[in-house]
Amino acid sequence: MNTLSEERMRQLRLFGMLRAFQSSKESSSISYTPDELLSYLIECEWDDRHNRKITRLTKIARFRYLASTEEISFEEERNIDKNQLIRLSNGDFIKNKESILLTGSTGVGKSYIASALGHQACNLGYKVLYFNINKLFTKLKMLKADGSYLKEITRIERQDLIILDDFGLRPLDSQSRQFLMEIIEDRHGKRSTIISSQFPVNEWHEIIGEDTIADAILDRVVHSSHRIVLKGESMRKKKTKIVTEIN
Secondary structure, eight states: OHHHHHHHHHHTTOHHHHHHHHHHHHOSSOOOOHHHHHHHHHHHHHHHHHHHHHHHHHHHHTOSSOOOGGGOOOOGGGOOOHHHHHHHHTTHHHHTTOEEEEEOSTTSSHHHHHHHHHHHHHHTTOOEEEEEHHHHHHHHHHHHHHTOHHHHHHHHHHOSEEEEEEETSSOOOHHHHHHHHHHHHHHTTTSEEEEEESSOGGGHHHHHOSHHHHHHHHHHHTTTEEEEEOOSSOHHHHHHHHHHHHO
C-alpha cells in the first residue's frame, strides 16, 4: 500500500509530500494522528512548491548579484534610511505599482541594493526581470530587426517588477529613447520599476535628450517614485582596502 501511494505521489508530482511521507515512515520516535499526518504532508508539499517557485523566479530574473536585504550595510555615511528600505522590502511598493530611483556615484552599492530588493520580490512570489539598460537596448534593436521585438516588450510589460540598471552610462539615441518611452508608458500605474543611475535625477532630462520624450518619461517616473540617494566611499574600494590590510 505504501509503495503504491509513493508511486502515485511521484506521478502527481507531489514531491514535497513524498519526501515528508518517506521521512515519517523512517522516524519511529514521532507518532502522528491521521489529522496531524495529513496536515504535515500538506504543509511539506506547500513549502516544497513555494521554494521551487522562488528558485524558478530567481533564475528567470537573472540578477547581477546574489544579494539580500539583510546583508545591506547601513553605515551612516551611505545615507540609507533603514526604515525606508525595510518598508520597501515588504513589497508594498509593488502592490501599489510604485517605482524606486536609486542614484549615487560608481561603486556605492546601487546595483546590489536593486538586486536585493529584486530577490526579496521573488521571495514574495513576484515576477521580476533584471536588465543592464544598455544591453537591453542593444538586444531590443536586434529583435526589431528579426521581428520578435513585440514579444519581448510584452514579456517585459507582464513582469511585476523590472530593474533597469546603469541608466545614463551612454547617451540615448533616438531608438533607445523610444524603447525607454514604450517600457515606461506600458508600466506606468500598472507595474513597478527600479532604475539605478550614477547620475542624479536632475540630470536625467539631458541624458534622455529630446525634450518632449524626456518630459513624458520623467513625468511618469519621477513624481510618484521612492528615491534612494547613496553617498560615501565606493564599496568595491572599501572591500579592496580590507583585503589589502588583512594580507
